[in-house]
Amino acid sequence: MVIRYPNGKAYKPSQLSTPAVKKEKAKENTTFSNRGKTLEDDVNETNEFYLAAGLANIHKKPVPVQIVKVEYPKRSAAVIREAYFRTPSTTDYNGVWNGYYIDFEAKETESKTSFPLKNIHPHQITHMQSIVKQKGIAFFIVRFSSLERYFIAPFDMIEHAWKQMEQGGRKSIPLAAFEEHAEEVPLGYAPRLDYLKVLEKFTRNLKVRESYD
């Protein structure tokens, strides 16, 4: 169901032929597009699919909010009347898949040529370093929205670019680097964004690496 494209080759959504895609095509009479859906929608739908199918249990964490004032009206639900957004101290998504701890962040860019590192907070790097140390699997899902291309980038790759930037290197990761070092995932129907397929590859590498230790 999921079609892999060789690295470097442009992803052509019109090649997809799942029922949902056909339906959208008929409706819009144009190439399949994900416009209107956010990456968050894609990931949440994928996670719901995984959960229902018993394949994984991965959730988006709630938005952290500092609650200041709550009203308790009679005979109805409590209402939060004053609250502020807090900076998350971790990543947005985590969970478990087949005994592996999974931890990731989903980021979009409108750029057609590179992914700006300002999309990532320093605390997310620190968090993921700690996750890797605990033998969890950390990665980023990056969507080039204008191109409708999705990549699963292992944390190693992002961390490398981050460290280069800290030493005065470039402030973004070129698309070509994703084509070379990340795994492209085509948008599908169910699941929409089959990132577990890619993790199978990552964990194979992990096992190989461990056997060298």
Add this chain to the structure above:
Amino acid sequence: MVIRYPNGKAYKPSQLSTPAVKKEKAKENTTFSNRGKTLEDDVNETNEFYLAAGLANIHKKPVPVQIVKVEYPKRSAAVIREAYFRTPSTTDYNGVWNGYYIDFEAKETESKTSFPLKNIHPHQITHMQSIVKQKGIAFFIVRFSSLERYFIAPFDMIEHAWKQMEQGGRKSIPLAAFEEHAEEVPLGYAPRLDYLKVLEKFTRNLKVRESYD
């Protein structure tokens, strides 16, 4: 640093002799007590200790909130003006420890004799069943507040009682069952509630079980 008490034997906090306990004793001139601290405080402090010491990466999830109205005042932070508490679909705590996915719920009871199952939501049972299926480690931390006793109850034990209740059995788990089937954890200084110690035992059992498969 952590002292284990044999099952069934009453936990006597006054036997603890860490510096913090001595300090509190001197201040209060009475036996060590955790009054004023919630179980959530204990668990959060423990998790901060684990994180800082590089032992585990486990966090409490933010309270899920349905945001309805947000104001964006000029030159200051966005203010949430209307929001509602949502029912969490998962448990409160999760994270990774030494390659294991960890998932738990922390519950308190004032009762001196049993833990009422109404403290647990059906969706938490469903969630934990899914976690166990994915080879994660699921458990409850239960505090008998009036007794100042803390237990780590494996999910198996809670699930068993839950199923009994569904078949018309008792609606609470007696303290004696915790003494027999859960692991008691004494309150310490750093970490306050060393539940990883207990997980080491759980995972030993897990490995034994796996080797029988």
